[in-house]
Amino acid sequence: MLTILLDNKYLIRELVARDVRSRYIGSVVGVFWSILNPLVQLILYTVIFSLVLKLPFEEDNSAGRFAEYLFCALLPWMALQEGVTRSSRTFIENSALIKKMRFPLEVLPFSVVMSAFFHQFLGTFVFVLILMGNQTLNVNLFGLAFLLFIFQILMIYGLSLLVSCLNVFFRDIAQILGVLFMFLFWVTPIVYAKSRAPESFRWVLNLNPLTHMVEAYRFVFLGSPTPSLAGLAYWIGFCLVSYYCGIFILRRTRNELVDLI
Amino acid sequence: MSSIIRVSGLSKVYKHYWGPRSLLKEVIFGVVSHHQQIALKDVGFELAEGEAFGVVGNNGAGKSTLLKILAGTAFPSSGTVRVTGRVTALLELGAGFHPEFSGRENIYFNGALLGLSREDIRAREKEIVEFSELQDFIGKPVKTYSSGMYLRLGFAVATGFDPSVLIIDEALAVGDQHFQKKCTDRILGFRREGRTLVFCSHNLYQVKTLCERAMWLDKGVVRAIGPSDQVVEAYTDELRQETKTSSQNGNGGEPPAETADSWVSEAVMTGANREPKSEFLTGETLRLAISGVFRSGFRGRPAFGVSIVRNDGLSVFVTSSIQANAELTRAGEDTYAAVLILPELQLLSGAYLCHAFTTDQDGIQAYGGKFIRFSVKSEPFDQGLVKLDHRWE
Numbered sequence: 001m002l003t004i005l006l007d008n009k010y011l012i013r014e015l016v017a018r019d020v021r022s023r024y025i026g027s028v029v030g031v032f033w034s035i036l037n038p039l040v041q042l043i044l045y046t047v048i049f050s051l052v053l054k055l056p057f058e059e060d061n062s063a064g065r066f067a068e069y070l071f072c073a074l075l076p077w078m079a080l081q082e083g084v085t086r087s088s089r090t091f092i093e094n095s096a097l098i099k100k101m102r103f104p105l106e107v108l109p110f111s112v113v114m115s116a117f118f119h120q121f122l123g124t125f126v127f128v129l130i131l132m133g134n135q136t137l138n139v140n141l142f143g144l145a146f147l148l149f150i151f152q153i154l155m156i157y158g159l160s161l162l163v164s165c166l167n168v169f170f171r172d173i174a175q176i177l178g179v180l181f182m183f184l185f186w187v188t189p190i191v192y193a194k195s196r197a198p199e200s201f202r203w204v205l206n207l208n209p210l211t212h213m214v215e216a217y218r219f220v221f222l223g224s225p226t227p228s229l230a231g232l233a234y235w236i237g238f239c240l241v242s243y244y245c246g247i248f249i250l251r252r253t254r255n256e257l258v259d260l261i
Numbered sequence: 262m263s264s265i266i267r268v269s270g271l272s273k274v275y276k277h278y279w280g281p282r283s284l285l286k287e288v289i290f291g292v293v294s295h296h297q298q299i300a301l302k303d304v305g306f307e308l309a310e311g312e313a314f315g316v317v318g319n320n321g322a323g324k325s326t327l328l329k330i331l332a333g334t335a336f337p338s339s340g341t342v343r344v345t346g347r348v349t350a351l352l353e354l355g356a357g358f359h360p361e362f363s364g365r366e367n368i369y370f371n372g373a374l375l376g377l378s379r380e381d382i383r384a385r386e387k388e389i390v391e392f393s394e395l396q397d398f399i400g401k402p403v404k405t406y407s408s409g410m411y412l413r414l415g416f417a418v419a420t421g422f423d424p425s426v427l428i429i430d431e432a433l434a435v436g437d438q439h440f441q442k443k444c445t446d447r448i449l450g451f452r453r454e455g456r457t458l459v460f461c462s463h464n465l466y467q468v469k470t471l472c473e474r475a476m477w478l479d480k481g482v483v484r485a486i487g488p489s490d491q492v493v494e495a496y497t498d499e500l501r502q503e504t505k506t507s508s509q510n511g512n513g514g515e516p517p518a519e520t521a522d523s524w525v526s527e528a529v530m531t532g533a534n535r536e537p538k539s540e541f542l543t544g545e546t547l548r549l550a551i552s553g554v555f556r557s558g559f560r561g562r563p564a565f566g567v568s569i570v571r572n573d574g575l576s577v578f579v580t581s582s583i584q585a586n587a588e589l590t591r592a593g594e595d596t597y598a599a600v601l602i603l604p605e606l607q608l609l610s611g612a613y614l615c616h617a618f619t620t621d622q623d624g625i626q627a628y629g630g631k632f633i634r635f636s637v638k639s640e641p642f643d644q645g646l647v648k649l650d651h652r653w654e
Binding site: 014022098099100101254255258 | 275276281288332336361366369373
């Protein structure tokens with residue numbers, strides 16, 4: 001699998017660059033939209049949850065601290081949602097390529113995932129600069145974010161492969177994803193802290209692997225909350241399982257998939 | 262020479278699910294909820310390097326499916342397919358282009374898919390653009406191209422990256438005549454360079470002239486495989502048979518002896534050496550020995566008539582002994598005989614039906630006769646119905 005992606009790195013680079021560029025063609029501020037987009041969401045959630053509803057994160061309940069906590073979770077979340085949702089249609093949208101030449105199917109969802117990740121990376125870069133300015137960056141550990149990136153990409157890619165294959169057979173998948181992500185957004189502690197959730201609800205959060213991803217990102221950037229090792233292992237396990245699941249599904253369905261596109 | 266394509270026991274079954282719900286039912290409960298369409302069944306052949314191979318057959322015979330499998334865009338349901346070397350394909354009018362990419366980007370994109378490095382692609386880019394004659398448009402997205410431009414670029418790309426196997430599905434009718442000529446020239450050049458060509462077309466003449474060997478697919482099964490002129494002939498024979506109308510069926514066979522006054526009792530077709538024969542070469546001698554019964558009720562002068570009809574119903578030639586003012590030989594009490602000789606058979610390749618019948622002095626009405634099937638083979642480059650006497654000055 002890795003060798004297929006490496007063999008086609010030129011192709012992937014072209015597709016990703018194309019994808020990133022095409023989204024902003026004709027727009028005035030161009031690639032800044034990829035920073036503006038999460039920024040607007042961030043401001044919106046901060047105003048509503050911190051200033052209007054006065055929901056605090058941890059003990060510090062200032063709006064600035066809320067925004068920092070939110071940003072750690074919002075960026076990977078957006079990459080996940082965008083990557084998986086857009087991957088689900090990628091085979092159908094690129095049927096002209098798949099039907100006319102020997103095309104490595106693996107490449108298509110991967111380039112979508114990398115394009116989504118590109119925005120996350122850009123956002124994270126700006127975010128780290130802001131944290132440095134606020135002197136709230138967890139200077140010793142934030143380099144570990146790269147490790148988290150790798151697992152996160154494995155997870156998104158695996159899930160993307162899964163939905164992109166299944167969507168060829170069941171076109172409902174793309175629709176279901178919208179509902180699923182809406183639900184997932186609220187059972188992942190993105191706009192609130194896990195510690196603030198009632199005890200009776202916490203098992204749901206712990207069951208959700210994304211909870212542990214969010215907590216890991218908060219820990220490496222902000223230094224708290226300290227994640228549980230078991231939770232972290234659970235998330236990493238989930239990443240690997242997603243990845244292998246995606247590969248397995250592609251292998252199993254590839255032959256019939258190209259007939260149905 | 263080693264074989265560059267080896268196909269054995271290849272079958273392809275398309276599953277048609279009745280809908281997404283039946284697919285779900287099949288996946289979850291294992292209830293079979295689809296019907297199968299067999300596109301290819303147990304197809305096998307081998308191609309040596311440098312060979313040109315044609316595939317003929319009716320629509321839906323599985324030609325496109327076979328070419329797709331060879332090109333690697335579809336996968337066999339069973340059997341093995343081994344293709345060595347770099348394969349490029351022009352499948353069903355067009356190439357795989359990303360509509361948003363410019364023509365040039367698509368050249369790079371295609372080259373990258375074939376595993377070429379950027380430098381290799383750059384080295385060939387100029388030649389590809391020149392061949393496609395799209396210099397002014399190569400920087401524009403291909404979605405803005407006309408269908409002719411799209412095809413031209415497709416052909417230029419498919420043939421521009423030095424493929425060892427080129428697969429072409431019905432794509433030789435590309436663009437205007439000028440470009441078609443260029444395409445044909447390039448393909449002939451490919452042949453000379455010893456590249457392998459797999460070619461499928463409804464233009465049987467192209468198949469015959471471009472390919473050494475051909476395969477005839479009929480409903481997914483190999484009907485014939487061998488030298489292309491023979492295979493194409495077998496295929497065209499059958500095509501004619503299919504289009505033949507049923508008009509012949511009315512006056513066939515021997516009439517009941519009680520009511521008829523005359524009929525042909527025997528007709529034997531032989532070569533010059535008088536050995537019975539049903540396959541002729543153009544230019545050979547054909548002899549048709551006819552004997553018939555003319556009863557006392559028959560009025561006038563006994564005569565035979567012969568008509569030759571191609572198997573698609575086209576009437577080729579009709580003649581009678583009256584026209585030639587020939588007398589029949591009396592062979593018995595009411596039996597007469599005659600031999601029709603065609604000294605240099607001018608018919609070209611095809612399957613024919615010969616009808617020998619008795620006729621009256623007006624030479625118009627045909628009475629009960631015999632039918633004989635025969636076939637003619639000619640030089641591969643002779644096309645048409647008859648070889649007309651001709652010369653060039």
